[in-house]
Amino acid sequence: MSFLWEKSQTWRWLVTKTRDSKPFFFAFATVCGVVPGVIGYCVMQLTSSRNPELEAKLRQSARPESMMMSKVNQERLAEYLGELQRKEDTNDRYVAALRGETLTRNPYVRIQPVAKPSDSEAKKEQK
Incomplete structure (x- = not known):
């Protein structure tokens, strides 16, 4: 798999920039950590339901083992x-x-x- 990275000009540029520039390294690390976190948070907010009727229905149909x-x-x-x-x-x-x-x-x-x-x-x- 590394042969793909070693041949890629973009990969070499990214490695060189992160090695030579601390501000670029911290910016890149922040982007790699924050952007997926923000996307995940947005997806969770969009897909979660706070509908009390739905929660009540799910609780009624729960298995006894789950309730226990x-x-x-x-x-x-x-x-x-x-x-x-x-x-x-x-x-x-x-x-x-x-x-x-x-x-x-x-x-x-x-x-x-x-x-x-x-x-x-x-x-x-x-x-």
């Missing part, structure tokens, strides 16, 4: 934000995740190990 996961995620987020508001130490979340553990819903017991599946359950899953 939404509720679980809301509860976890509320728990985490509550801990941040109370300025509790949340580093144990990361330590627990590294050990393969998860937080409990019991208010007095903060961390519990992940339950290991028994041999009979593992065999059922394999079948």
Whole structure:
């Protein structure tokens, strides 16, 4: 693929200009970062819908698994934000995740190990 760039006069000019001129480099980098961002933002604004009737219809036709996961995620987020508001130490979340553990819903017991599946359950899953 590089043979296309090496033979292209435009590519060589662009490389030379960005190498030799810091203002050109920063302008080019800004254009490469800002222009796609602006285009993406405009596309998202044009394609998003804030129609409450459409949202209500989509919520009514949602699958039970989606609704359950939404509720679980809301509860976890509320728990985490509550801990941040109370300025509790949340580093144990990361330590627990590294050990393969998860937080409990019991208010007095903060961390519990992940339950290991028994041999009979593992065999059922394999079948």
